Amino acid sequence: MGNSIHYNTDNYALYRKLVFDLIDSQDPKGFVPDIAPEFVRFGGGFLDSPEWGSSAVILPWQLYNWYGDKDILEKAYPMMTKYVAYLESKSDNHILNYGTGDWFDYGPRQPGEAQLTPKALTATAIYYYDVLLLSKMSSILNKTADAALYTKQALAVxxxxxxxxxxxxxxxxxxGSQTAMAMPLSVGLVDNSIKAAVLKNLTDSIALHNYALTAGDIGFHFLIDALDKGEQSRIIYAMNNRDDVPGYGYQLKKGATALTESWPALTNVSNNHLMLGHIMEWFYSGLAGIGQEEGSVGFKQLKIRPQPVGDITNASGTFHTPYGWISTNWKIQNNNFFLTVTIPTNSSANVYLPVKSGQAVYINGKKQSLYIDETAIIKCGSGKYLIEVK
Incomplete structure (x- = not known):
């Protein structure tokens, strides 16, 4: 839920506080419990599940990535290295196989622990992601020996x-479940040579199963991320713009006024649960098109990539970055595309436009000389722009 919450709320102070909760809650063995602060001691997968304990590595990275907080990486580094060492000790030839897996995925049985995806897949995928992030954070902190070690470990995993x-x-x-296909794509486990084939298999499978949601609270974020990065917003739209199968529209039709723990809003489980709200990140990154480029920190280098889909003819979004407010507002009118975008001071943006052959691009009324294929990329400094595709 981190990305979805971040787009709506300045959660810097909250998430920084949570990192210290994780540090305080870390067990002497090295694992971080699923719940921190741990007011009640749970057992089994609720005590130690890699998909939840990995907050110990992912949260510090998010704070750095979103807000440029390098200090929190230093503070959390001992916890992160100890946690990754613990996961390594629990692995068998680099494979982890324990925990709750893709919690509350939608399968034939009462939801709970994973039904459609092996626990070993989600646990090992998140383990790889932890090691990969730790290699990046080691490099940022100039711990070159550690960076080399974790890079090698990530490759082995x-x-x-x-x-x-x-x-x-x-x-x-x-x-071949939604989670089994999406997690490797999202975290970087798929080699570039087969990435397109794996993505096509994922989208073909979703279409074959009538665009029904099955990924659970772990997998759904990675599904949204993989489809968004793979320029498959039409699939995200088809899966979520409906109320005939379990999902958001289905929950609303049943009278839900808050996020529910289960896709079908079952009455015997929680119906007021901070869970399964990952679609919000796509509302911003995909529909409104507000994100940052790979390698950017604190939204210094913005990635504006609105994706018109379905029968949606207009969308707008605003987001407060460390450099100030960014806003996008687009509409489709008479087969023309109009985008107004505001870039804050001391940042810049690459604007990716949906362009077809033969169309012309105008910026603030001035026609641009561009080689047009399927996407035009406009480089913009701070300021306000009216961009038209005619």
């Missing part, structure tokens, strides 16, 4: 993961 879960003939991961 990646090779083990693909050796166990990837069918090299069909380019399908494990059971």
């Amino acid at each position: 990646k090779q083990a993961f693909n050796g166990k879960f990837l069918n090299a003939t069909t380019n399908v991961y494990s059971t």
Whole structure:
């Protein structure tokens, strides 16, 4: 839920406080419990599940990525290294196989622990992501020896993961579930040479199953991320713009006024739960098109990539970055595309436009000389721009 919450709320102080809660809650063995502060001691997967304990690594990275807080990386570094060492000690040839898995995925049984995706897949994928992030954070902190060590470890986990879960003939991961296919795509476990094939298998499978949601609270974020990055917003739209199968519209039709723990809003589980709200991140990054480029910190280098889909003819969004407010507002009118975008001071943006062959691009009324294929990329400094595709 981190990305969805971040787009709506300045959560810097809250998340920084949570990092210290995680540090305080870390067990002497090295694991971080699923719940921190741990007022009640839970057991089983509720005590130690890699998909939840990995907050110990992911939260400090998010604070750095979103707000440029390098200090929190220093503060959290001992916790992060100890947690990754713990995961390594629990692995068997770099494969982890314990925890609750893709919590509350939508399968044939009462929701709870993962039904459609092996626990080993989600646990090992998040383990790889932890090690990969730790290699990046080590480098940022100029811990070059550690960075090299974690880069090597990440590669070993990646090779083990693909050796166990990837069918090299069909380019399908494990059971082929939404989570099984999306997590490797999202965290970087899929080699570039087969990335397009794996993404196509994912989207084809979703279409074959009538665009129904099945990914759970772990997998749904990665599904949204993989489809968004893969320029498949039409699939996200088709899966969520409906009320005939369990999902957001279905919950609303049943009278839900808050996020529910289960996709079908079952009455015997929580119906006021901070869970499964990951669509919000796509409202901003995909629909409104507000994000930052890979490698950017604190939204210094913005990525403006609005994605018109379905019968949506206009959308707008605002987001307060460390440099100030960014806003986008687009509409489609008479087959023309109009985008107004405001870039804050001391930042810049790459604006990705939906352009077809033969169309012309105008910025503040001036026609641009561009080589047009399927996407035009406009580089903008701070300021306000009216961009038209005619």
